[in-house]
Amino acid sequence: MNRRMGTRLGWAVLAGAAADLAGLGLIAAAAWLITRAAEQPPLAALSVAIVATRAFATGKGVFRYAERLTGHDVALRAQAGTRERLYEALIAPRPPRHGGADLLSRMVDDTEAVQDLLVRCLLPAAAAAVTAVAAVGIGLFVLPVTALVLLAGLAVAGVLLPAVTAAATRRWAARIAPARAALAGTVADLVHGSADLAAYGAGERALEQARAADEALASLERRQARVHALALAAGTLAQGLTVAGIVLLAQASGAGTVATAVLALTALVSFEPVLPLAAAGERLAGITAALRRLKEVREAPAAVTEPPAPAPLPRPPYTVEVADLVVRHAPAGRDGGLPPAVPRAAVDGVSLTLTPGRRVALVGPSGAGKSTLLAALMRLVEPESGSVRVNGVDVRDLASDDVRTLMTGLTQDPYIFQTTLRDNLRLAGPDAGEERLREAVREARLEQWADRTGWDAQLGEDGRTVSGGQLQRLALARALLYDPPVLLLDEPAEALDEETADRLMADLLDVTHGRTTLLVTHRLRGLEGVDEIIVLEEGRVIQRGPHERLVAEPGYYRDLWESEVLTRR
Template identity: 80%
Template sequence: MKRPMGPRLVWAVLAGAAADLAGLGLIAAAAWLITRAAEQPSLAALSLAIVATRAFATGKGVFRYAERLTGHDVALRAQADTRERLYRALIPPQPPRHGGADLLSRMVDDTEAVQDLLVRCLLPAAAAALAGLAAVVVGLAVLPVAALVLVAGLVLAGVALPAGTAAAARRWSARIAPARAALAGRVADLVHGSADLAAYGADREALAKALAADESLAALERRQARVHAAALAGGTLVQGLTVAAVVLLAQGSGVGSVGTAVLALTSLVAFEPVLPLAAAGERMAGIMAAIRRLREVRSAGPAVAEPAAPAPRPEAPLTVEIDDLVVCHTAGAAALDGVSLRLAPGRRVAIVGPSGAGKSTLLAALMRLVEPESGNIRINGVDLRDLDGDDVRTLMTGLTQDPYIFRTTLRDNLRLAGPEAGEEELARAVRDARLEDWVGRTGWDAELGEDGRTVSGGQLQRLALARALLYDPPVLLLDEPAEALDEETADRLMADLLDVTRDRTTLLVTHRLKGLELVDEVIVLEEGRIAQRGRHDELVAVPGYYRDLWESEVLTRR
């Protein structure tokens, strides 16, 4: 159970204020002690000031440590809580509004803004207000008119100047966050796509674009740095003018050398916690922009509406019925238009068609990742919209495009699909995916690079297939399993797939026709509609997309 952060925040504010007050008291007591000692009074007259100086010096260090400890504890807890809520907001399927690099920038850079909001803005402002109030009280006790001058200086340095820097920085901060995300995207493209870029001779162009994005960000940050420098100079100028005015008033009022020293040093130290507020105002503009970007992610509604009272999850064996399904990605453009099919238990159906025909959209609709405009999908007679999305993806899932491999061991990557799987189950999944030789060479504890960069394309696809087979859903969905593989590897993978999916309810999306004579039905999608359907030998016998693709594939193999 999470403990509330409110009490910790209060303690952090009080500790910070106490540290600033101790520093103020230290300077005031030391100034009084030094000037009074110059008059050579008895030691008893100085004993209280000596003790106070020691107490304030010790207290300043203790309270500052407590403020740092408590304040950073609150800030880090708030940052962790923000990241957790952001993760939870991303768990329900959402429309693809943000790219991966942009989301990474929001997850890392923007969530740090919460920490800065507390540590660099709110806590210093609260502590500075209390310390400034104490300095004004000291000024009122010694010379009221000097206190008024001090109030004016503190308000100018602690309120007007931060407001001005915030307004000046706002115009740059609104541009810096997107520029940083753009640079992150360019760098991610260079890191993850370096091999492809080099193969196509596009590496220099990609590097030039990344350097241009870096220069654009650096130019914006240089302009923001000028705001910071101007704020620092302005605060120091206000501090100096205020102290000079207080000293002149004290000398003309007859408060004596002791009173003048106390007023001068108290006024000087009162600005110590106030001067950083100008930089805090500048930082506040960037923080608010980051918070708005985080709010955009959290406020984005899920791509599908979950039922208020989900129906019980159907039990296997499952019969999937798709009736007149229409799915639109954008207004007026149907990715699927009136698609109907029936997937009985143990039946294997292949979906083929040109790019953009709606093949992957059909799988997304089956996994409850997109909302149909009309039509319905039923599992054992239960409408998909009446089921919990997680239950749907438990029943129908498998190998999607671009499977992700984590930077951990081969065993752990497999166990993502079956955390409780034993060695025998892992070995069977590897055997079914034809990965035995590779696992035998590398071992189960071989460390795999991030996103599968240390394995070949065929190994990555087979590992993802092994993961899907280990999960063993009642309805196995396979989306372009041979994508981006060389001809020989793709043929072997497709042959293995059609072998291990025998008697499994399977929906296979592919652009390769070799081996499809083994499936029960082939459906050809064109522009979101079913253009042809039947068995392989039936489709190659009639004119159409399927026969053209088959003839092209045969000629290519020759």
């Protein structure tokens, strides 16, 4: 927390304490005024109490408003800062460890813990402590023996009960947030997978899973509610016993009616800010679990290591050299406590060179390592050995964001955001004019669809309102609009029909003429125009060369070419 936030928090604590003290003073002054007025003294003897009562009544409202305003301002700023830091952690390349629904739960529910920590725990505790000290001080001044009783009652309600409720809640508080995330994930599967569930008659089973997840969460929350109710009842009982004890002591000590009324009502009101601390202790256990879950996300190891002092970007034109690159994904654990098996390398000793204007195509069966190679070029995964150099500078010495300004493009699973077509395109070119947007859409063969649908049409989340081919072409248009020095294209013709895919590949090879391009594709038609074709299998280069030479020699490429030609006949 920075100094400015600390100052605001301090003002909130002072305002809250002042509001509670004003409430305490109001009751004490009103009690003295009522009991003293019953004795019918001269009006002048009551004037100070009358003014004090009015001042305390007005002050309580003003200070409470100031405390709410300042406290919530600090809490909301802290929550926004937490979400910002969490988002920064999420956008950094990291191995997938949490599902989307779980991350959403952490982003929404768990970040609210920061707000609750301030509003429901820290501020009430500080104000209650100040009020308790003031109330005990009044007791010491009026009748010292009653101060001990009040101190004991306040200690039970403000210290013992919160500690007990926190300990009791902690047993299952750490399970509530994961249970909520599990329910969110199940509901997300029901919503997004409703068509598949209906198609295979699995809807009822999915609903049963959702009901089970809901019941598990409800059971935990019912336990939490029972603890809250018991703590509230115990606090109220402590309040009643304390007031009764003070009244009995005051009467036994021969204190007058005025003193007894002041002591009793002061004790009664002093519990007002203290009683919510039991709920604060209960909430603190949940907050601790939520903050721990946020910490897990923020401290998750990054997929790549950033250099402590990134080197500056080299000057264009750019030559990319990949030398003996080996990429191995993180090993998966085994059952039975055995050590994780070491997986084979996804990319195993691949070398290639992309000189300015050179176009290279990567082909091979699924799982050959093509997409992993592109991810290594974009610094989304860390290589085990080998190197990727740009103008002689190892990309590991550059900031990852800088590397992706040089080498990026169409990824394997493009994402379409829930906004307009125009805004989806401007993600890659915020300052692009209408003509440049249309040019990118035209190059991706999407112009007719864009004009028919409308540039301001709202697209569904993850492209649910567009076909697979339209989604792919829209993502391609976005990559062309971004126009990086080295264009990486991962299956640009995926999910397109034969005729459209052929036209798209032809147009794509035309618009990338003279542009440094690395193209991953299963389609061989049109690859006569690229400078080199590299065939990968199980992460290794098994063939490389121009199209004419590869179709002339036995191997995977010729077999795939002949199969593609026969299919078209």
